[in-house]
Amino acid sequence: MTTLQCLSPVDGSLYVERPLAAEGDIRQALDAAVRAQPFWRNTPLADRVALVRRAVEIFVDRKEELGPELTWMMGRPIRFASGEILGFAERAHYMADIAEAALADIRLPEKEGFERFIRREPLGISLVIAPWNYPYLTAVNAVVPALLAGNAVILKHSAQTPLCAERMVEAFIEAGLPAGVIQYLHLSHGNTERLISAPEINHVAFTGSVPGGAMVERVAAGRFIHVGLELGGKDPAYVRADADLEASVASVVDGAYFNSGQSCCGIERLYVHESLFDDFVQRAVALVKDYRLGRPDEADTTLGPLVRTAAADFVRGQIDEALSAGARAHIDPVAFPADRPGTPYLAPQLLTEVNHEMRVMREESFGPVLGVQPVRDDEEAIALMNDSDFGLTSAIYSRDIDAARTIGERLQTGTVLLNRCDYLDPALAWTGVKQSGRGCTLSTVGYEHLTRPKSFHLKKRP
Template structure:
């Protein structure tokens, strides 16, 4: 009996879409076809590869209106915010613009005696395992530069956003990307792990949970396959005494609540200088109380359901534990009657929190944030680093030098100043600790998706 991969819609709990899982033998054959297509693709000039990928992206953009409602049904993001096509285009466009620079050879010597250079060679077939929370933007982070660099791509998308990978692959094929070169496959975990263990791929790019990252590493153990892992975060914001308070509240709370808090780099804990703490909390409560929880297909909704009821259950458990340990919830449930105890989850602000509480140390990935007062930079630094994750940190001050000095001591991949929850494609997206390892986007993203190959030619004259 064929396994079915299902998307259960958070909107109404029904099966929104399902696809049969591909058996292992068929998956092996699909990867083999990708490898054959890759050899020919890599021989094309870089400019031609870029143009074809851009045409594929343009074909996908033609479906943006249809994709917005489809996303709401699959993972619950309100339609009022549109899709992810603006961010997706920004990322793909930037990577195309720096491809020539990033993939240019490093020429050490070019003389009548020697040619010594280092070139960037494609890995071959790259497996991209994409998450549901920003399903187009996270996938494009690897798909576009991998193809541009001369690789083939096998995309395995999350079951929660089952239709995204299918839509991407079909659109890119219409734009001229060879269908065997970029394939979306519906794979079970077992089949995926078997392929990895057989060294079917030259590189694996995974965005997801810590548990998922560990499973990828176990499957790849002994194969020497390169892996890039982005495994989430527990990102802090630190508001110093000279911060622009209103701007800090609006940006940090938006970073905590947008997409129902389901952002890898979303703000999950905030430390505020004691001189601004009371005012910050008051304004934060007003911000959250202005949100409207409801059906994501309705324009009035600003906060949709979480993507799955089991994700909401984790957040409810963290909040309940914290309250039992002495935390104080500031958001009245009466303000959010749409909370149904399932996927529709009301937002929450917690004060009187400590780092003995899970909600301040473990990833929540939902619309809850804890706020603590601090007396100085030293206390804030200790608290920001007291976490197993290290994706981003957000600092709020008018003193750039102070922020830079403090930022260099934070165990994180990206330090923001007076902003939060934004992925700049010109900057390397990376992390440390349980956030994982690797690099995506920027020039370094191309380096992750290729390998160095050295040429040491001694020129012999007759």
């Protein structure tokens, strides 16, 4: 029997082992979803909303158990781990709040002798493929609105966070969702492709790497199903000359290093107006030095390991290459005794004298490193922010909201943020451009990607 093995970044031990789904398991899950979905779509929306809210309550009640599991599976410090559960609840409840309006028929102006409207119908069966870095927050974006829209869901989590799929499904089942409406499968890469290509699957929501997204598109090609891809980023921030320096330093540093930099919308490159540059760097370095790198199961740790040694080595390689090309490192790893080559424990780093010839300013790092460049004006900042293969979020720090709005209109990005970063508001469309993906989750717009329009053109008399 082939198994999934989750090796904890805390100490390299085997934390979870599960059998991978075989062909029969996949067939059983698909058949169950096919049987359940028609009943679920015909369940009154108010009842679907009530059941989902009940599941969220059950889930939140278990946050003290779920937090340590996250720490051991993917390395987030225990002091922050349970916060993801509350974020899950916020997004779920918001999508429930707007479900009635978002899914209501679109009524057209009166036309004598006719009734005309557009109905939003569920797609059928949604396959949600979730990553390890925010396994609950990313999954909720698709799972909850898919269920509220009347779809059945099959959830596949990363091999690094298998318990997350199990815990979510357990809560929904305990809340009373009918059998087959939501299920999980632990899958090999080959069987993941097999499931995407199954004719019963009507929608795929994938969060992960660009190569992973390319695989989803390749396997789904020719089936004409809905595919949503959230593929990460190399998100920039720009600190204008008129920014509140203290507030912008605190926000950017948190946005760059929280979760050890393992956030698709974390800040990975920063452009600071030359008049503030030296002061900004000095203050930022002081804040970064306050982090405590260590075992994430210890209460005073504020920076945990990366998810695996290979991920840490990738970031080490970016840093070393930048230094050899003339970049300046402002953090001495010696100040972080837990930093050890050959392990996932990596000291945070802030680099200046960087440029876009360096991989650290072009490739997604997904680790605790930030490159900082001075800029002369808005024009230079905009050009550099847009000089990327990615476009998920972009952050601006300024006291001038009109100037920020004007800059934001020129940025090639899915979300423009002012005086904050690394944040997702469920009332806004979560989407990206370029290699950050396509499609949309959350907001009323997100429901459009989980339903299909059906027009009714009814002539009242023959």
